[in-house]
Amino acid sequence: MENLLTERIKDHLYYIGVNDRETQLFENMWPLPDGVAYNSFLMTGEKNIIIDLVKVNTVSSYIEKVQEILKEDSLDYIVINHVEPDHSSGILNILELYPDVKLICNKKTVPFLKTYYGIEDNLIVVSEGETLELGNRKLTFYMTPMVHWPESMVTYEEESKTLFSQDIFGGFGTLNGAIFDDQVKFDDNYYSETTRYFINIVGKYASQALKALNKLKDLEISTICPVHGPIWRKEPERIVKLYTDLAQQKVKDAVLIIYGSMYGNTERMAEAVARGVAKGGITDIRIRDVGKTPFSYLLAEAWETKGIILGSCSYNNNIFPPMSFLMEELKQQKMKNNIWGIFGSYSWSGGALKRLREFTEGNKCEVLERQPEIQGAANEEELRELIQLGEDMARAILES
Incomplete structure (x- = not known):
């Protein structure tokens, strides 16, 4: 049956993100004339895995998308790459539906989950370079501290060569029907909002961003799934170069x-x-x-x-x-x-x-x-x- 609300990225991977056209200021400071997307991803197989969540004000439409894919199946894991509320504040709504789900995070995420949401149980804590076998999927985790919170990390699936990059490679702006880089006019619609996003949100941590980019340079990447902005499946090297140039502050x-x-x-x-x-x-x-x-x-x-x-x-x-x-x-x-x-x-x-x-x-x-x-x-x-x-x-x- 055709999915009406969600988009398939790969055979086992779906886009379940949402658009926010209501919030006028990102972090209550940065103007959003074209809104912002909160990207989330659902990986299916022997175990069902969500990677990154969404902001609570969009959670009702988000739950519809989750349920379109899972139907009566269970949700087994949630990977929390970054716990900032625009990527995690919908978590309590998801836990109401799937109370037995296990949360995958790193040790720096643990106190944030407790202080923001009172969550202390069902945690799987991963470390730098660790690989987890989750059913028939393998995920590897790399720490990217201060890009742009101390607990930030990225997730990589070697089988599909997909990088789930959290805020890295993100940008302002909603995704208007199309979600992939080869479906949008990036230079016309997203370039300026991507650069403004990096400079406003990540710029002060440019040295840490360069370290993170260097850490990821040896990975074979065919698809980049950031938590904001388009999904990069045709030219992932283009967004990597843009972010590298920005991190080096090329003028x-x-x-x-x-x-x-x-x-x-x-x-x-x-x-x-x-x-x-x-x-x-x-x-x-x-x-x-x-x-x-x-x-x-x-x-x-x-x-x-x-x-x-x-x-x-x-x-x-x-x-x-x-x-x-x-x-x-x-x-x-x-x-x-x-x-x-x-x-x-x-x-x-x-x-x-x-x-x-x-x-x-x-x-x-x-x-x-x-x-x-x-x-x-x-x-x-x-x-x-x-x-x-x-x-x-x-x-x-x-x-x-």
């Missing part, structure tokens, strides 16, 4: 100017800086208002951009608060491949440029020497200096 010869302005004067200064960048020979220039652009997108653009110029007005002898918040988030990203420029403005007392300097010095940034600080509206001489700041940035990028 492009471009300039991102982020400004904070209350009455337009600092915005006018940012425009002058951009003119200088263009005069210096850089063609990829973006200007963003820190008060209007969600920091999710600012972080994503900054990660991939070689030249970053921050300009802010002063506010109560300090810096414009949205810029202060952005700097704290940028600090967490631990970016290493950028050239920075800064400028500040003030009315009666400074503060902005001082804070910008503290940011660049504290994070040991490569920063341009020219750092204009301007009172009120920039005059002709000051506008020339701002243009020169842009030219300095273009020169530094092209000479690096």
Whole structure:
């Protein structure tokens, strides 16, 4: 009988994931204009095995999918690669239906199951490189700590050469009818949301992500099943390369100017800086208002951009608060491949440029020497200096 709710990935493996078009902010911070998918997988055979679960707000449609495959059969095992609630909070609903199911996890997952859900029983704890024979299926487990929680791991089935990669290789966006990489226009519909997902969620753990990618490099992989985004069956090497490039923070010869302005004067200064960048020979220039652009997108653009110029007005002898918040988030990203420029403005007392300097010095940034600080509206001489700041940035990028 044809499955109406689920999708077969391989003879013994089904996609039972769900789409979430209700949640507006991932982790209550990151915008989801195109929603997000919570991917889950059901492996059938002598034993029935779920790999990864879903968020509780989608669990009713999820249970329908589980039951479409299992019908009257039992569920024997659940593999918990990552216990973050968007992949586990539906667990109590599943345990109501299948109370005898055994949970496969690693030792770092155990306290999370207890503190989140009061679960302490029916646990099978696995370690690095361990293989379990579950009926006629064999699964091997590899620990990937801090990608992006301490208990994160991946699961590999050698027979079908399938990697269940949890958050690694994931991306924002729902799966709209099609679930496979060869069924979607990845560049048009998923590329930007995949890069933003990595940078927002995994970026600060880029070094750990590289370790995880290195650990998996010798596995023969024909299919990658992440917990978000498309299933990679045609070109799994493409998403591996994208994630590797992102983890290495490969940057492009471009300039991102982020400004904070209350009455337009600092915005006018940012425009002058951009003119200088263009005069210096850089063609990829973006200007963003820190008060209007969600920091999710600012972080994503900054990660991939070689030249970053921050300009802010002063506010109560300090810096414009949205810029202060952005700097704290940028600090967490631990970016290493950028050239920075800064400028500040003030009315009666400074503060902005001082804070910008503290940011660049504290994070040991490569920063341009020219750092204009301007009172009120920039005059002709000051506008020339701002243009020169842009030219300095273009020169530094092209000479690096």
